[in-house]
Amino acid sequence: MFNTAFMRGVQTYEFIKMNGWQSFFREAVYHDRRAFIFEKDLREIKDPGDLLMQCGAEMVHITRDAVERKRYTYRFRNRYLKALHYLEKGYSGFGVVKANEIVGEMWYCTDTGGKSGPRHRDLPWLRLTLAPDEVYAFDWFVIPEQRRNNLAGIFQNSALHYLRTKGFTKAYAYVWADNTPALWTTRSIMKWKEVRAEKMNRFLITRTH
């Protein structure tokens, strides 16, 4: 409990520092905020080849050992703490690394969660039940300086292709309707298929739908 609270504190501090108080309150308090749920047939994913390498990057698995040993650097401390948190929950993640720095991440889980067993807390409000060969992808993040030249798209493609090679056939994700760049990328560039929209309410740490 303490570690989670510390992580949330760091996350809040760094978010406000980067985006300001107004953006923080917009993320912390909302009513009927709409999210679009998307699915991606992983069988459509083509092998990205060495596209990431051409961007001067490589994709890595984010492992507990690598994070605890600080094998890679993180620009934001909250991302490092979140990685530890997700790994503790048994979720799996990919990172895109440039010059030994994690500049982007993608996390995923199955319906049974990870080693600890609980489902991801998003699945109930998204009304998603995953088949054994399906994953829920969440917390896509790329540091602001790297959000050009389609690095995010190439990374996402590489990660999804890897999941395809491991036998997964479908991925689900959600994007907030007001997150225009992410919505555009998901719909138009990465061509995920829209499943439906859901609404969510939030007051600080309390969420309802």
Added chain:
Amino acid sequence: MEQAIKAFIQKDLMTNNNRDTLQDTDNLIERGIIDSLGIVKLLTYLEKKFDVHIGDDELLPTNFETIETLAAFIRNKQNKTGKKETRDAFYVQPRL
């Protein structure tokens, strides 16, 4: 309208190297012209210039595929709201 949109895209979304090659029928998404940051700039321009509001339900590749389809989309929105094409928007509706 097509010329205005094209001029904006060439000036603000494209680099010097390739802006002269832009055609009205080019696929703006496949050419990588409208990326995740470009779409925000483009939406801000379109809403201010043509006095329309583009909802997230309308943020579809079919509406933004080419300069021609984009202009048709904007004209359709203007016709629905009864607004005329304006060269200079003096009053800007805040994006809620």
